[in-house]
Amino acid sequence: MRAPLASLLFVLVAAAHAAHAAPLPPAARAEAEALLLRMQASGCEFQRNGSWYSGAEARGHLLKKLDYLEGKGLITTTEQFIAQGASSSSMSGKPYLVRCAGKPVQETGPWFLAELKALRQPQAASGVKK
Template identity: 70%
Template sequence: MRIAPAFFASLALLAAAGEAIAAPLPPAARAEVNALLNRLQASGCEFNRNGSWYTGAEAKAHLLKKLDYLEGKDMVQTPEQFIERGASDSSMSGKPYLVRCAGSKAPVESAQWLKAELQTVRAMRAASSPR
């Protein structure tokens, strides 16, 4: 039995279509994530992952690596997805990340802190946009 070359071409197209194509965050979402991570870096707060405390700058660097990974897997399209899938807990241990800021009573989970900061970023952008 002879199989037509078109059959193999069709199989190749189907295989290619099934592969995930990595997509970066849309520009507006990327701008919000960048603003969010810049706020974390500049906050003076500490970031806990897997029992160790890190500076905001170290946290930003770590979270950018996780963002790159998520983008490579086409797993993130919004800042909320980034927070949920990359910035809330350790992919190694499953433990939640924590944020501890000077003057606060106790650390808070990073998801809570980042969601509140995202709302601030959005409010500041809305206040500064032309009407």
């Protein structure tokens, strides 16, 4: 009888821990949101599962994924958000693509990483650390 009780206790503790997952650190959340705003303002189009969407539609979709991943405690860095939420469809597994005027179509993972590097540049130059 003790083994089932111990198993039940373990499940309850694990569930309580999952319910209180730590939120994304504020600096990482701010970076992720800034990246999504850059996507919206870029004039680029975003492809998800074979259909093209505006930057604003991409931002809306990826913000929902950010909220989900954060709520589940699955990410702690901006890079993790890019890898787990902003690079491919969780439904089909297909990579997301970005199409910007005058540039070749590319996967969103490298696009977001380049934008993240650019976002962090001014901070590095001013001596501000993340």
